[in-house]
Amino acid sequence: MVTVKLKPLEEIVDSLSGFEKIFIVGCQLGSARCRNGGLREAYRVAGYLELKGFKVVGVKSPGGTCVLDRLDYSARSLLNEIKETADVVLSLACGAGTQLIAENVPIPVKTGVTTLFIGAEREGRYFEEYCIACGDCVISDTGGICPVARCPKSLVNGPCGGAIAGKCEVDPNLPCIWFKIAQRMEQIGELEKLRKRVPPKDYSLSVYPRKLVLEE
Numbered sequence: 327m328v329t330v331k332l333k334p335l336e337e338i339v340d341s342l343s344g345f346e347k348i349f350i351v352g353c354q355l356g357s358a359r360c361r362n363g364g365l366r367e368a369y370r371v372a373g374y375l376e377l378k379g380f381k382v383v384g385v386k387s388p389g390g391t392c393v394l395d396r397l398d399y400s401a402r403s404l405l406n407e408i409k410e411t412a413d414v415v416l417s418l419a420c421g422a423g424t425q426l427i428a429e430n431v432p433i434p435v436k437t438g439v440t441t442l443f444i445g446a447e448r449e450g451r452y453f454e455e456y457c458i459a460c461g462d463c464v465i466s467d468t469g470g471i472c473p474v475a476r477c478p479k480s481l482v483n484g485p486c487g488g489a490i491a492g493k494c495e496v497d498p499n500l501p502c503i504w505f506k507i508a509q510r511m512e513q514i515g516e517l518e519k520l521r522k523r524v525p526p527k528d529y530s531l532s533v534y535p536r537k538l539v540l541e542e
């Protein structure tokens with residue numbers, strides 16, 4: 327899931343300085359799941375902005391903001407409502423969702439969140455970065471564990487040699503992910519495959535902006 331973090335409220339207030347009528351758009355997919363930008367947080371931010379003297383003219387969500395471009399009836403009516411009532415949008419959707427809103431309204435759009443990473447949810451209360459969308463996935467050869475996102479050096483041909491007692495030399499609070507990969511490969515009977523040298527990663531596949539075109 328795309329993981330987002332709500333910006334400090336004072337920073338949000340600063341970004342809205344000079345505007346009067348604010349429409350807050352939450353996202354009920356990733357942002358809500360992270361509890362940092364769904365409707366619940368949108369109402370909390372609205373209350374704070376009202377206390378600071380802003381007029382919040384709407385707090386709504388199209389559901390998934392990153393699919394806004396489908397422009398179904400409910401999305402169209404939300405965009406129309408924004409155009410008719412607000413002079414600025416505060417979006418709590420991820421970077422993609424916020425840009426889609428900006429493409430569809432003729433007024434400024436500010437973000438109230440920072441988009442962090444593609445993460446795995448743990449115990450319903452925290453998220454860990456598991457993928458950086460590198461465009462050249464290698465995890466079939468690493469026991470289903472990503473060394474690109476989960477090794478601070480993104481090493482794809484084994485560990486750097488700096489690990490101490492299985493802990494990463496960059497952050498001792500983390501396991502050396504190559505230790506985990508070796509354990510996993512042993513568990514699934516593929517340890518020998520780690521002897522195979524992996525070709526250098528093709529970073530041309532992660533040059534921005536990328537596009538995925540669906541086939542008919």
Ligand code: SF4
Nearest residue numbers: 457458460463464472
């Ligand atoms: S190898 Fe690349 S695409 Fe695959 S999980 Fe890791 S970062 Fe994501």
Ligand code: SF4
Nearest residue numbers: 477485486494495502
């Ligand atoms: S100790 Fe392991 S996880 Fe940490 S940087 Fe080195 S190889 Fe990567």
